[in-house]
Amino acid sequence: METLRGDDVGAASELAIVARSRRLDSLSPDALQRVADAPTVVWRGPEESIVAAGATASISADGPDRFETVRETATALFESLQGDGPRPARPRLFGGFAFHDGTGTGTDWDGFPDAWFVLPRVQVTARDGARWLTVTADTPDLAAERLEAWQDRLTGATDAERSGPPGIVDEHRTPSRPDWREQITAALADIRAGRLRKVVLAQSLSVDLAGPVSVPDALSRLDETYPDCYRFAFAPGDGAGTFFGATPETLVSLTDRTVRTGALAGSTGRGETRAEDEWLADELLDSEKDNHEHDLVVEAIREQLDPVAARVTTGERSIRKLATVQHLETPIRAALDADRHVLELVEALHPTPAVGGLPPDVALKTIKSTEAFDRGWYAAPVGWIDAAGDGTFAVAIRSALARERTATLFAGAGIVADSDPDREWDEVQLKYRPMLDELE
Numbered sequence: 001m002e003t004l005r006g007d008d009v010g011a012a013s014e015l016a017i018v019a020r021s022r023r024l025d026s027l028s029p030d031a032l033q034r035v036a037d038a039p040t041v042v043w044r045g046p047e048e049s050i051v052a053a054g055a056t057a058s059i060s061a062d063g064p065d066r067f068e069t070v071r072e073t074a075t076a077l078f079e080s081l082q083g084d085g086p087r088p089a090r091p092r093l094f095g096g097f098a099f100h101d102g103t104g105t106g107t108d109w110d111g112f113p114d115a116w117f118v119l120p121r122v123q124v125t126a127r128d129g130a131r132w133l134t135v136t137a138d139t140p141d142l143a144a145e146r147l148e149a150w151q152d153r154l155t156g157a158t159d160a161e162r163s164g165p166p167g168i169v170d171e172h173r174t175p176s177r178p179d180w181r182e183q184i185t186a187a188l189a190d191i192r193a194g195r196l197r198k199v200v201l202a203q204s205l206s207v208d209l210a211g212p213v214s215v216p217d218a219l220s221r222l223d224e225t226y227p228d229c230y231r232f233a234f235a236p237g238d239g240a241g242t243f244f245g246a247t248p249e250t251l252v253s254l255t256d257r258t259v260r261t262g263a264l265a266g267s268t269g270r271g272e273t274r275a276e277d278e279w280l281a282d283e284l285l286d287s288e289k290d291n292h293e294h295d296l297v298v299e300a301i302r303e304q305l306d307p308v309a310a311r312v313t314t315g316e317r318s319i320r321k322l323a324t325v326q327h328l329e330t331p332i333r334a335a336l337d338a339d340r341h342v343l344e345l346v347e348a349l350h351p352t353p354a355v356g357g358l359p360p361d362v363a364l365k366t367i368k369s370t371e372a373f374d375r376g377w378y379a380a381p382v383g384w385i386d387a388a389g390d391g392t393f394a395v396a397i398r399s400a401l402a403r404e405r406t407a408t409l410f411a412g413a414g415i416v417a418d419s420d421p422d423r424e425w426d427e428v429q430l431k432y433r434p435m436l437d438e439l440e
């Protein structure tokens with residue numbers, strides 16, 4: 001495997017990589033996830049489902065230039081790649097970024113660099129009822145051999161019997177409820193003083209489990225409950241564990257020059273009855289505080305897109321209902337003024353004030369000095385890029401990092417002038433639910 005670090009653009013362009021693919025509608029995408037060793041990737045959106053494993057090459061980068069470094073190295077790597085195949089089966093780089101640069105060693109996030117992308121050895125893609133097997137290798141012979149070997153290995157594999165959630169034996173919250181109140185009170189003072197307009201403060205919940213988590217099983221259950229979310233899992237290997245989740249939030253999707261993104265901010269719970277649920281939705285749509293919180297996100301995304309877009313259009317604000325919460329959502333579309341790489345947009349947009357705040361630099365400093373845990377890849381961009389520079393990235397919320405018999409869950413809430421610490425605490429607990437339900 002070729003591991004490219006930092007500025008290995010030259011090394012990437014000297015590689016010779018061959019991709020081969022074949023349509024095989026009888027393949028079970030799940031089977032690969034169950035037989036492959038790390039690194040493994042799962043990427044499931046409303047339109048397609050991908051499971052990938054192994055590494056023909058990987059890229060990692062640290063520091064504030066991580067977006068640019070990955071973009072340049074990835075472009076060189078794709079230039080050295082031959083063989084394409086039909087569009088759904090095309091080789092892609094899958095990976096993600098840390099929320100802050102400088103996510104450290106010696107934390108739970110050991111093994112998750114500030115940026116890590118993998119060109120998998122084997123990939124199974126399911127889209128529009130068809131399935132493809134794609135392999136990559138250093139030589140055409142090896143690629144051909146690998147294609148046959150994986151076809152044999154995956155054909156006829158039956159779906160394994162699913163296990164239930166492992167069960168939680170102990171849990172530890174950061175911060176405690178009194179500390180959270182203090183943190184929110186301090187943020188509100190900064191907002192009143194005019195230093196901040198919004199900051200998204202998060203919590204972490206570490207749980208000890210009665211047994212190891214089966215990520216394939218947990219993802220299958222998340223598929224059923226969150227079919228219109230991005231379900232993802234990244235296991236870079238070497239004991240790093242698996243970062244996985246089901247996020248409703250698209251950071252950006254780029255196809256040719258068409259950008260699809262949106263604002264998701266402002267939250268309330270789900271009702272016990274239909275009437276209560278509608279009442280809560282109406283209250284959210286009318287809430288001055290939540291609309292203000294949401295407006296800031298819409299404005300910031302539009303401003304970030306303006307310099308690169310010929311046209312930005314904002315759709316209608318509506319309610320996005322998920323199993324445990326409902327949010328305000330506004331779709332945003334843009335037509336770019338020139339060809340651009342999706343990572344340019346990722347860099348421009350991350351973090352949106354849906355997970356960071358405003359002004360961005362003050363909000364990021366507040367997050368760093370307030371939160372007593374490392375966000376790692378939580379609330380950061382995860383997704384894929386292809387040879388054309390297109391790609392899709394989601395915001396990795398509703399997520400957890402699992403390793404052996406432990407898991408750490410993350411969730412946050414947007415703090416604006418009218419926020420109440422106890423309501424924000426309750427909102428965070430609702431946002432833990434999707435992942436907690438997979439564990440307890």
Ligand SMILES: C=C(O[C@@H]1C=C(C(=O)O)C=C[C@H]1O)C(=O)O
Pocket residue numbers: 200202249264265266267327354355379397398410411412413414415431
């Ligand atoms: C930060 C999270 O969610 C974000 C914050 C929201 C809010 O404050 O209302 C809503 C959706 C997400 O953009 C999270 O789930 O951890």
